[in-house]
Amino acid sequence: MKLTRRMLMAASAAAIGLATGATAQDKTKVGFVYVGPVGDGGWTYEHDQGRLAVEEEFGDAVETVYVESVPEGPDAERVMTQMALQGADLIFTTSFGYMDQTINVAAKFPDVKFEHATGYKRADNVSTYSARFYEGRAIQGHIAGNMTESNIIGYIGSYPIPEVIRGINSAYIHAKKVNPDVEFKIIWAYTWFDPAKEADAAKALIEQGADVILQHTDSTAPQAAAQEAGNVITFGQASDMSEYAPMPRVSSIIDNWAPYYVARTKAVIDGTWESVDTWDGISTGMVGIGEITDAVPAEVKAEALAMKEAIAAGEYHPFTGPLKKQDGSDWLAEGEVADDGTLLGMNFFVEGLTGEIPQ
Amino acid sequence: MDLTAISPALLVASLMVAATPLLLAAIGELVVERAGVLNLGVEGMMITGAICGFAISVETGSPYIGLIAAALGGAALSLLFALLTQFALANQVASGLALTLFGLGFSALIGQGYVGLKPPSMGRLSIPGLSDLPFFGRVLFGHDPVLYFGLALTLATWIFLRFTRAGLVLRAVGENHDAAHALGYKVVRIRILAILFGGACAGLGGAYISLVRVPQWTEGMTAGIGWIALALVVFASWKPGGLLLGAYLFGGLTVLQLNLQAAGVAIPVEYLAMSPYLITIVVLVFLSSRRSLTPGSLGRIFHASN
Known part of the structure; x- marks a missing residue:
């Protein structure tokens, strides 16, 4: 229907x-x-x-x-x-x-x-x-791991596709790094946009003890649900969602497509358009990090911003070894950095995440 | 897997919240269809109610005035449908679909200034003593008034259709409008009233989403709930009791499957995700398998000259 x-x-x-x-x-x-x-x-x-x-x-x-x-x-x-x-x-x-x-x-x-x-x-x-949304997810994970008191982080996924799985892995790795006790509860909503369902998912996670909600769906409904519950933090997804700052939204990943769209349209007008594969991140501004609000402790904010600078400068890659896959097998050795091919087709969780990826 | 993380009281409380918009919209449509009119504009009337209720609540600071505005907004949109189908004798299916398209666009237009605002809170019922009871306090006595209204309305509709003379007349109009007309009943007038009632209910259901369930305004936020309500009316065989069961099953399973996912239950997520649709349909089809109660004049155009 x-x-x-x-x-x-x-x-x-x-x-x-x-x-x-x-x-x-x-x-x-x-x-x-x-x-x-x-x-x-x-x-x-x-x-x-x-x-x-x-x-x-x-x-x-x-x-x-x-x-x-x-x-x-x-x-x-x-x-x-x-x-x-x-x-x-x-x-x-x-x-x-x-x-x-x-x-x-x-x-x-x-x-x-x-x-x-x-x-x-x-x-x-x-x-x-x-x-490269996963660059922003790393910063979110860092803040989330530091700020959670229940050590339960709720994650609303849309569909089990590489883009979403990458985000979960990246956030988890960085939350775990600052908080070894952290646990991720993941809900697959099987929709990109359904505010009522997204809000229900956020509420289910909050009722089960999550005090941080990360979302990979498109509406601001989880933000509203978190605001209603109180004492839960969230991050703006795809857009700044600053109308929910300073609480629950403490930061955000902002997708900035405008420069790319302008450049590609210009290429068509000029007749120079060619088939390309573009995957940009924080360094070019395609991924922006929304203002980190005062709800975040100052030193956590400073660390998050330092991580952002390091990623932008190419000094730090969110997927740097040693990392193992969920089944315990080795993925990246000490100091090794994930290649784009693996990241693009990512279909596995990293070690420590519970639950299976729906196939 | 950690099932202890799920609190039964909170789970039941949230499933009741999830079922309410569905129940409200569907009970309105049930009356409309029992009067022999098929209004496919439920989704459009819901989203119109959602923005009318939200906007008026924000402007006045009172969720109750907002709810009244939502009912009026839904009814006003349904009046358009009534004019098209009862006076202009337009095709009901096409008019209903047009209503949905119009409602979605119109709500997006008036909703532009309301994105990101927080509506005034409805507050939950609190009866000293009763609301503090373990489990039952939260489940039975700890909801917002609209939820109780939805249940009461379902009961009232059942009583109206089954035991009152007016309900009998309404059903007669839906079963055979020519015969009802020959008996001297005002077919068009009765149908218009039914359509307005359906619009008001759908508007309320929409406002429940934007004021209580989410609570915020987002364009297109009903995201198909109106269509589920329409399907539910059919699967419930046009019976209020079946509708109540269906709405609670669907709402309940939607919330339950999200909770089971969060608790990490070892059931493949695909099965969990489809369970609300599948189980609701199977249960309702099974319950109504004996005979179909489709109103005889459903969707047919009536004109006194025929």
Whole structure:
């Protein structure tokens, strides 16, 4: 039933796009496919900020269209096809679950450029781009490990995909480093955006003793649930979520897509676009760390900022050995740093995390 | 695995909270469908209620005024549906879907200034002595008033449909509108009242999400609960009792599976995640397998000249 509504929404949004698209022929048309509503206050909100930055930068030279709340499934393919048929020159597909659909549609429209966020499949006209969110997760883990009093940290995961697993591992490694007794309780919500469910998940974790909630879902609902419960800290996800500062939100990971979107649109306008694989982090500003509030003790804040500097300067990698996998086998030797290939396909927990990754 | 981490009282309390918006929206739709009208706009009316309730609560500082506004907002949107289907004789399925699309867009528009605000708290019932009882105090006497209202409304709907003359007339209109018309009942008027009631209930259900369950305003925050409510009405065979069971099963399993995950129970997460949908459907289909109670005139257009 849910699918029907989304399909209809997508269809109507696409129809609106069709209506406005007919007028502009010489403009460069840039399309965006969003997994949630632009007002989610998190992931999709930041992508839309990137879209607005493109409009601001190029003014009348570009036209942007977007379709929001597109489910990750066959329907996404239809939305992308429609965008391509309407004359889009460049299409950003902004969720992991659009990967195969993006590749399929790109094969049918060789002249249209596609950019898929957080995936790993590329083609001549498909680039991938992602941000090293795990760098920010390391800083969150450090703060969380220091601040938890119950030693239970709740983690709301969306889907068991490498991007999310990386974040859990990174946060856990750094929480454990400062607090050997720390325990992670993980809930897989199987959704990117469902405020009621996200709030329920946060409440379940809090009721089971968690006093820190980390989320990898898109809405601010867990923040509201934590605020309601009191004495629980959270971190803004994808967007600053500063409306929940200074408590419960004590810091955040901010995705800044704007420079990338502007650069890639410029490449299409200039005719220099090529298929690339971009994976940037704190050093280029694609991953930002939101202000650490005064709820965090000063020395913890200083350590967190020092870690941020070290990561930005390339002196510290959050996945540095010695590290073992959950089953006790060796992963990284002393001083060894994880390679990008392993990180991109990460499908295992590190030693100490309990629970299995759903397959 | 650590099941002791789950507190039964808190678990039952949260599952009741999770079930309430579903119950409210579904009981409204049940009355609408028993009157022979299929309104697929539940999701749209819920989200409209969610933002109306949230906005008015924030502006006035009173969650109760907000709830009234939510009911009015949902009813106002359903009035649009009533005009389209009862006077313009438009197709009910198409009008309902349009209502959902409109509600989602409209709520996003008026909600823009309310992102990130905290609504005034509803407060929980507190009866000295009773609310302090172990387990039962929290489960039976420790909720917000809307939750009790939802239960009372379900009971009242059951009594209304089963034991009152007005309920009989409403059912007659839903079973065979031509016959009801021939008997002199005002089919259109009765249906409009039913639609308004359905809209008000859906609005309340939406406001319960934005004021109590989450509590915040986010665009599209009902995220499909209206559709679940619609499905529930069918699976409950248009019976209030079945609806109550279905809503509590679905809400309960949703919360329970999250708790089991957090406790690290060794059941594959995929099965846990699908359990609310699967178990609710199986139980309700099993309960209603003997006969179908589909209102005879459901979804059909009525005009006195036919």
